[in-house]
Amino acid sequence: MSSAIDRIAEWAAQAQRGVAFTGAGISTESGIPDFRGPNGFWKRNDAAKFTFQNYVADPEHRKERWRQAVEGRSFMRSDVRPNAGHTALANLERAGAIRGVITQNIDGLHQESGSTKVLELHGTAKKIGCLDCGERWPAPVILERVVAGEDDPRCTYCGGILKSATISFGQQLPEDVVEEAHRWSLDADFFLVVGSSLVVSPANGFPIVAKRRGAKLAIVNREPTDLDDIFDEVIHDDAGPTLTAIVERLEALSPRRPL
Ligand code: NAD
Ligand code: ZN
Numbered sequence: 673m674s675s676a677i678d679r680i681a682e683w684a685a686q687a688q689r690g691v692a693f694t695g696a697g698i699s700t701e702s703g704i705p706d707f708r709g710p711n712g713f714w715k716r717n718d719a720a721k722f723t724f725q726n727y728v729a730d731p732e733h734r735k736e737r738w739r740q741a742v743e744g745r746s747f748m749r750s751d752v753r754p755n756a757g758h759t760a761l762a763n764l765e766r767a768g769a770i771r772g773v774i775t776q777n778i779d780g781l782h783q784e785s786g787s788t789k790v791l792e793l794h795g796t797a798k799k800i801g802c803l804d805c806g807e808r809w810p811a812p813v814i815l816e817r818v819v820a821g822e823d824d825p826r827c828t829y830c831g832g833i834l835k836s837a838t839i840s841f842g843q844q845l846p847e848d849v850v851e852e853a854h855r856w857s858l859d860a861d862f863f864l865v866v867g868s869s870l871v872v873s874p875a876n877g878f879p880i881v882a883k884r885r886g887a888k889l890a891i892v893n894r895e896p897t898d899l900d901d902i903f904d905e906v907i908h909d910d911a912g913p914t915l916t917a918i919v920e921r922l923e924a925l926s927p928r929r930p931l
Contacts, residue, residue, distance in 0.1 A: 697867020
């Protein structure tokens with residue numbers, strides 16, 4: 673009987689329109705805590721404070737967020753590197769086993785590891801934007817201003833409030849990105865979820881859409897999720913070593929798809 677890793681590698685080898693979907697769990701091995709795991713962000717922070725409305729309305733909240741950012745206590749920190757899981761997904765794209773990655777993450781680590789097609793449902797912490805005129809800067813440019821003494825930096829063009837280019841609670845997801853992710857899911861023949869508790873919508877809808885269209889579904893997640901039953905293969909283990917094993921198996925199966 674073939675193992676789960678063998679089966680997933682076989683689906684990857686056969687896939688024409690494979691898709692990977694990732695959540696915070698793929699980045700914990702890079703040292704970024706997830707939200708709902710045992711050491712998750714919500715165990716240490718009050719989720720109710722982190723709304724878009726609160727950010728816009730309360731200068732003290734903004735100052736606290738900028739302080740956190742310059743102290744490296746936010747997703748804007750620059751000392752984190754992609755891990756084996758990110759690298760494996762970049763290799764799956766290169767091999768043609770997946771067309772790209774749909775991610776809930778905002779850390780930019782997929783792109784840094786070599787993935788070229790990344791749909792960021794929740795935006796990116798690598799950029800900071802003006803909420804009024806839409807101008808954007810690389811995060812370090814604005815963080816330098818905070819370090820230099822601006823505790824609530826404003827847009828140099830229009831004076832608007834600046835905020836990391838991520839989607840906060842109470843903010844709309846980018847419609848075009850969600851639509852493309854939906855199209856990929858409708859089209860998928862292989863759908864691989866990695867490191868997501870699958871409790872946030874629309875994220876948890878994508879595997880269901882793919883399943884309905886006949887895709888092979890696999891999930892690699894440390895803990896069980898409420899959707900485990902719909903998956904054809906479920907692996908409760910760490911993303912890095914598991915995805916590396918899948919890629920190694922794929923290489924053995926299809927030597928003509930060089931990685
Ligand atoms: P989540 O925190 O709800 O769930 C993460 C899941 O990953 C958990 O079920 C956990 O068991 C699993 N996990 C943790 N480490 C793992 C590992 N090494 N290998 C395999 N599985 C592992 O994450 P979510 O579903 O992505 O929802 C969290 C939301 O918070 C997202 O919308 C995202 O925008 C944001 N977030 C992003 C980051 C990031 O960018 N790195 C980090 C935390 C939260
Ligand atoms: Zn502006």
